[in-house]
Amino acid sequence: MSAPVLARKPLDPALLAALRQRLGDRLSTSAAICEQHGKDESYHQPHAPDAVAFATSTEEVAAIVSLCAQYRTPVIPFGTGTSLEGHVAALKGGVCIDVSQMNRVLRVGVEDLDCTVEAGVTRKQLNEYLRDTGLFFPIDPGADASLGGMAATRASGTNAVRYGTMRENVLSLTVVLADGRVIHTSRRARKSAAGYDLTRLFVGSEGTLGVITEVTVRLYGIPESISSAVCAFPSIEDAVNTVILTIQSGIPVARIELLDEAQIDAINKYSKLDNPVAPTLFFEFHGTEAGAAEQVELVKEIAGEHGGNAFRWATTQEERSKLWQARHDAYYAALALRPGSKGWATDVCVPISRLAECIAETKRDLAQSPIPSALAGHVGDGNFHLIFMIDPNKPQEIAEASRLNDRMVERALAMEGTCTGEHGVGYGKLEFLHAEHGEALDVMRTIKQALDPDNIMNPGKIVRV
Amino acid sequence: MSAPVLARKPLDPALLAALRQRLGDRLSTSAAICEQHGKDESYHQPHAPDAVAFATSTEEVAAIVSLCAQYRTPVIPFGTGTSLEGHVAALKGGVCIDVSQMNRVLRVGVEDLDCTVEAGVTRKQLNEYLRDTGLFFPIDPGADASLGGMAATRASGTNAVRYGTMRENVLSLTVVLADGRVIHTSRRARKSAAGYDLTRLFVGSEGTLGVITEVTVRLYGIPESISSAVCAFPSIEDAVNTVILTIQSGIPVARIELLDEAQIDAINKYSKLDNPVAPTLFFEFHGTEAGAAEQVELVKEIAGEHGGNAFRWATTQEERSKLWQARHDAYYAALALRPGSKGWATDVCVPISRLAECIAETKRDLAQSPIPSALAGHVGDGNFHLIFMIDPNKPQEIAEASRLNDRMVERALAMEGTCTGEHGVGYGKLEFLHAEHGEALDVMRTIKQALDPDNIMNPGKIVRV
Numbered sequence: 002m003s004a005p006v007l008a009r010k011p012l013d014p015a016l017l018a019a020l021r022q023r024l025g026d027r028l029s030t031s032a033a034i035c036e037q038h039g040k041d042e043s044y045h046q047p048h049a050p051d052a053v054a055f056a057t058s059t060e061e062v063a064a065i066v067s068l069c070a071q072y073r074t075p076v077i078p079f080g081t082g083t084s085l086e087g088h089v090a091a092l093k094g095g096v097c098i099d100v101s102q103m104n105r106v107l108r109v110g111v112e113d114l115d116c117t118v119e120a121g122v123t124r125k126q127l128n129e130y131l132r133d134t135g136l137f138f139p140i141d142p143g144a145d146a147s148l149g150g151m152a153a154t155r156a157s158g159t160n161a162v163r164y165g166t167m168r169e170n171v172l173s174l175t176v177v178l179a180d181g182r183v184i185h186t187s188r189r190a191r192k193s194a195a196g197y198d199l200t201r202l203f204v205g206s207e208g209t210l211g212v213i214t215e216v217t218v219r220l221y222g223i224p225e226s227i228s229s230a231v232c233a234f235p236s237i238e239d240a241v242n243t244v245i246l247t248i249q250s251g252i253p254v255a256r257i258e259l260l261d262e263a264q265i266d267a268i269n270k271y272s273k274l275d276n277p278v279a280p281t282l283f284f285e286f287h288g289t290e291a292g293a294a295e296q297v298e299l300v301k302e303i304a305g306e307h308g309g310n311a312f313r314w315a316t317t318q319e320e321r322s323k324l325w326q327a328r329h330d331a332y333y334a335a336l337a338l339r340p341g342s343k344g345w346a347t348d349v350c351v352p353i354s355r356l357a358e359c360i361a362e363t364k365r366d367l368a369q370s371p372i373p374s375a376l377a378g379h380v381g382d383g384n385f386h387l388i389f390m391i392d393p394n395k396p397q398e399i400a401e402a403s404r405l406n407d408r409m410v411e412r413a414l415a416m417e418g419t420c421t422g423e424h425g426v427g428y429g430k431l432e433f434l435h436a437e438h439g440e441a442l443d444v445m446r447t448i449k450q451a452l453d454p455d456n457i458m459n460p461g462k463i464v465r466v
Numbered sequence: 467m468s469a470p471v472l473a474r475k476p477l478d479p480a481l482l483a484a485l486r487q488r489l490g491d492r493l494s495t496s497a498a499i500c501e502q503h504g505k506d507e508s509y510h511q512p513h514a515p516d517a518v519a520f521a522t523s524t525e526e527v528a529a530i531v532s533l534c535a536q537y538r539t540p541v542i543p544f545g546t547g548t549s550l551e552g553h554v555a556a557l558k559g560g561v562c563i564d565v566s567q568m569n570r571v572l573r574v575g576v577e578d579l580d581c582t583v584e585a586g587v588t589r590k591q592l593n594e595y596l597r598d599t600g601l602f603f604p605i606d607p608g609a610d611a612s613l614g615g616m617a618a619t620r621a622s623g624t625n626a627v628r629y630g631t632m633r634e635n636v637l638s639l640t641v642v643l644a645d646g647r648v649i650h651t652s653r654r655a656r657k658s659a660a661g662y663d664l665t666r667l668f669v670g671s672e673g674t675l676g677v678i679t680e681v682t683v684r685l686y687g688i689p690e691s692i693s694s695a696v697c698a699f700p701s702i703e704d705a706v707n708t709v710i711l712t713i714q715s716g717i718p719v720a721r722i723e724l725l726d727e728a729q730i731d732a733i734n735k736y737s738k739l740d741n742p743v744a745p746t747l748f749f750e751f752h753g754t755e756a757g758a759a760e761q762v763e764l765v766k767e768i769a770g771e772h773g774g775n776a777f778r779w780a781t782t783q784e785e786r787s788k789l790w791q792a793r794h795d796a797y798y799a800a801l802a803l804r805p806g807s808k809g810w811a812t813d814v815c816v817p818i819s820r821l822a823e824c825i826a827e828t829k830r831d832l833a834q835s836p837i838p839s840a841l842a843g844h845v846g847d848g849n850f851h852l853i854f855m856i857d858p859n860k861p862q863e864i865a866e867a868s869r870l871n872d873r874m875v876e877r878a879l880a881m882e883g884t885c886t887g888e889h890g891v892g893y894g895k896l897e898f899l900h901a902e903h904g905e906a907l908d909v910m911r912t913i914k915q916a917l918d919p920d921n922i923m924n925p926g927k928i929v930r931v
Binding site: 112113115155165187190191221251417440448464 | 659
């Protein structure tokens with residue numbers, strides 16, 4: 002998708018000088034660095050910022066934002082650049098604040114099952130750090146994203162069905178506001194009724210209301226028993242209905258992921274696996290030995306009623322890692338099916354009662370289209386993804402992917418669902434927000450204007466001002 | 467606590483006439499009705515509104531708010547009047563909107579484990595309605611509050627340790643804004659990354675940003691096995707440490723409630739029970755037969771290590787109801803210890819690692835005070851309550867309760883906790899918000915002013931404008 006046309010003016014030399022004085026060689030205007038920071042992992046057209054500031058502390062981010070505010074210059078936060086809807090594109094130019102050097106784990110509260118990290122800490126880095134504590138951070142969007150970026154985009158992923166999304170797992174944030182002030186969105190208590198929920202307001206705000214510099218998240222004890230399995234089904238309806246019944250039965254599965262036959266074919270080839278090429282569920286069970294075994298029995302019974310009889314188990318840490326790595330590589334595996342193609346990734350989320358119908362209608366659309374595609378999803382949440390493997394040089398392919406995407410979003414909205422379950426809005430899904438929210442979009446715009454009156458915080462994302 | 471002095475002007479006769487034309491005898495200006503609607507269950511000084519409008523639909527609430535907006539007249543939403551920090555007091559007069567006649571269950575989604583109700587539906591009414599579906603709504607603040615009020619105050623209660631608070635359990639709200647516009651805060655999908663989290667912004671906003679008219683909440687399958695128990699401990703430290711270890715071990719207890727010896731003495735007398743007069747934990751276990759039994763074994767082991775050896779079980783529905791009714795009557799039971807007294811209820815919440823210390827220091831304060839008091843709490847969340855039984859005619863008792871309350875809040879804040887875990891701000895805790903939030907309170911004020919520029923929505927609560 003091409004970007005909306007936004008006026009872009011060059012950086013004021015006085016601002017540049019002030020930033021350079023403050024940051025020295027941690028300010029870059031090199032074309033390569035700027036280009037790298039204007040693009041994410043999506044098909045969306047990149048837009049390079051005019052400069053990239055590598056910040057090392059909250060105070061420094063505050064100083065940078067204050068300077069940018071003084072010159073009414075856009076500020077775009079950047080973690081690992083793994084967003085999927087053009088979130089980091091500098092549509093109006095400006096200064097990208099790269100927080101990847103803010104990568105310290107500040108505090109682990111083993112007794113409180115929480116920790117505070119700088120925004121640039123990635124989820125794998127955090128779990129590596131936690132290794133000896135018996136605790137882990139479950140949110141897993143696939144990419145090794147930064148916690149700041151995950152908070153900013155309300156990330157979720159494979160474990161959300163059991164552990165929730167960033168919405169449920171962020172306890173508090175440190176945020177630099179559009180005028181450079183620094184706030185802490187809440188205390189560290191597990192719950193509070195003391196005023197507006199600023200934590201949840203900034204989670205999912207995609208840098209449009211402020212720059213997240215520190216994140217306090219919940220942690221969980223590593224379960225006594227973890228086991229994973231894959232199971233193929235005769236049809237996608239059978240697989241989806243297994244998911245629906247599992248969720249409705251209240252079985253606390255840790256992961257329950259759907260891959261369609263195209264996606265299975267792709268990961269078989271990419272990761273050298275031999276899964277039957279059929280709609281398949283990937284499961285993970287967490288619990289005590291007895292509790293996890295009980296979950297397994299219940300799920301096997303439900304799956305068996307839907308033709309899913311052959312569970313293939315991964316019990317060692319190594320086997321499990323291989324299994325989930327294959328799942329996480331689904332995107333790259335799909336692209337490898339059509340060498341030279343580019344991925345157009347999109348997602349929707351619907352109430353689970355509508356999931357089978359939504360997927361079936363979407364698959365019918367795909368079957369009639371010349372563009373290759375693959376479907377995967379965190380179906381326990383009612384959330385699924387499509388990847389279109391398109392030739393970026395063929396405008397008709399882009400148009401066709403866009404048509405299919407529009408139809409899927411309209412279908413999800415008609416089923417009381419949302420235009421994005423977890424990828425976020427960026428500028429890729431901005432046009433759908435009016436259809437989804439109606440008058441409520443005006444409330445979002447009012448909040449944006451109140452907190453960022455000069456529209457310098459990641460302009461052109463979520464709401465158009 | 468006396469109210470802040472706010473200018474109060476009489477209702478414009480033209481507004482009154484317009485409201486009467488619209489509502490007929492569902493508009494009341496009778497002194498008795500107005501007085502009843504200006505007070506909640508707290509010790510705070512009541513402030514009667516000038517009129518009470520008994521609304522019957524979202525459209526009607528919108529019409530009332532539009533009229534009030536036209537005359538810049540305060541609007542105060544009212545559910546069951548069971549708030550605890552003066553939330554419903556009409557500090558500047560105005561029109562109270564009583565939603566108790568909006569009491570229809572609009573939709574139950576058995577497959578999606580959710581339902582949509584009008585704001586006046588109470589939690590007991592909803593659970594009665596759900597009786598034949600196998601589902602239940604777990605949030606239980608004690609009082610039979612309305613779902614609208616529970617959403618507005620971010621209620622939690624005894625089950626929150628397992629099922630979360632209203633923050634986690636509201637999926638979507640219908641809200642009438644300060645200018646009479648009606649919005650839906652989100653779709654019904656379990657998760658979404660499509661824009662700012664307006665649902666969470668309105669949950670806990672106490673009527674200061676809009677009037678909640680419909681609530682969509684999560685439901686849960688009634689567990690196969692439910693069992694409750696009480697267990698006395700040699701000291702309050704032993705009881706609290708049992709809670710801390712239980713939570714840190716990740717045991718999914720459904721309820722884990724602390725009552726101190728004063729509170730146990732009170733409920734024994736009030737509910738004709740014979741619990742040992744000692745610090746006591748009330749437990750509830752939900753799960754499959756095997757799962758709940760496993761939880762019980764683990765908790766008994768932890769309790770035993772802390773001197774809690776005698777579990778008294780309530781297994782039948784009737785025994786369980788009696789046990790939890792006694793817990794819920796704690797407030798009235800405490801008051802009955804000192805006939806003619808009035809209750810000053812307050813709560814704080816701290817990270818669980820600080821809970822034992824916070825309770826111990828608070829108990830030392832109480833032991834040195836002439837005012838009788840009792841302590842109870844949802845300690846699995848780090849949340850506990852005090853009730854002071856004061857003689858409302860003795861200013862020195864009010865001053866002493868205020869001093870003890872201030873000290874407890876300051877202690878909780880110093881321990882990274884919050885001034886209220888679940889009672890909310892109203893006007894009773896408003897003065898603590900600057901100490902708790904610092905600059906973030908200005909962000910709350912900015913949002914309030916943006917969404918309610920004339921300050922007509924429950925003025926004088928949460929943030930002073």
